[in-house]
Amino acid sequence: MNLVLLGPPGAGKGTQAKRLQDLRNLVQLSTGDMLRAAVAAGTELGRQAGELMEQGQLVPDALVIGLIAESMDEGEGGAGFILDGFPRTIGQAEALDTLLQSRGEKVDRVVVIEVDDDALVARITGRFTCAACGEGYNELFKTPKVKGVCDVCGGTKFSRRADDTEEVVRKRLKAYHAQTEPLIGYYKAQDKVSAVDGMADIETVQKEIDQALDGA
Numbered sequence: 001m002n003l004v005l006l007g008p009p010g011a012g013k014g015t016q017a018k019r020l021q022d023l024r025n026l027v028q029l030s031t032g033d034m035l036r037a038a039v040a041a042g043t044e045l046g047r048q049a050g051e052l053m054e055q056g057q058l059v060p061d062a063l064v065i066g067l068i069a070e071s072m073d074e075g076e077g078g079a080g081f082i083l084d085g086f087p088r089t090i091g092q093a094e095a096l097d098t099l100l101q102s103r104g105e106k107v108d109r110v111v112v113i114e115v116d117d118d119a120l121v122a123r124i125t126g127r128f129t130c131a132a133c134g135e136g137y138n139e140l141f142k143t144p145k146v147k148g149v150c151d152v153c154g155g156t157k158f159s160r161r162a163d164d165t166e167e168v169v170r171k172r173l174k175a176y177h178a179q180t181e182p183l184i185g186y187y188k189a190q191d192k193v194s195a196v197d198g199m200a201d202i203e204t205v206q207k208e209i210d211q212a213l214d215g216a
């Protein structure tokens with residue numbers, strides 16, 4: 001089963017993808033994570049993408065399509081892929097169809113996580129991760145049990161994404177509405193879309209996604 005998680009930045013796609021990965025033996029492919037790794041490693045691709053990411057703009061289709069094609073070849077072990085943050089344009093959606101077709105597969109389900117813009121800005125500017133293990137937290141609804149200490153690994157250093165400031169978040173939301181939202185219509189025409197209420201808590205959203213997948 002190949003699942004696309006669609007939704008604005010901060011909707012909880014990454015959080016839900018990580019849970020689904022463990023529950024359903026799927027492989028999470030997050031273009032945002034791949035691009036951040038390329039920026040951190042200082043590769044040529046990272047240099048090309050980094051500035052656009054800091055400005056809240058999308059990077060060119062060809063770059064992310066190349067990343068997805070490579071990681072699909074590497075991630076062949078699971079029961080399918082969870083696409084998190086990809087596709088983000090119609091061109092990327094068409095490229096994904098072609099890539100999957102060449103493997104004898106398709107997009108089976110598209111889950112749209114819906115959250116309104118003002119809630120997203122508050123959410124995104126409140127989020128931070130453990131610098132050691134990557135566990136995600138949020139000032140609004142998930143703080144470490146002991147202040148300043150990671151629940152999972154005991155780490156005491158935390159980091160925030162460079163593009164999680166209010167100014168950049170507003171630009172990322174604009175890009176979402178202009179370039180990514182039209183994908184909902186693209187997949188609705190194929191009868192693949194389930195919408196879940198992303199304003200609910202993490203467990204409830206997970207249950208709703210589970211139901212959507214079981215009914216698929």
Ligand code: AMP
Pocket residue numbers: 009031032033035052053054056057058059060061064084085086087088092163172
């Ligand atoms: P994310 O972690 O998914 O919020 O992505 C962070 C940033 O990486 C985005 O604001 C874009 O600049 C870039 N990015 C991630 N995925 C894509 C994609 N599929 N297409 C274009 N740009 C992307």
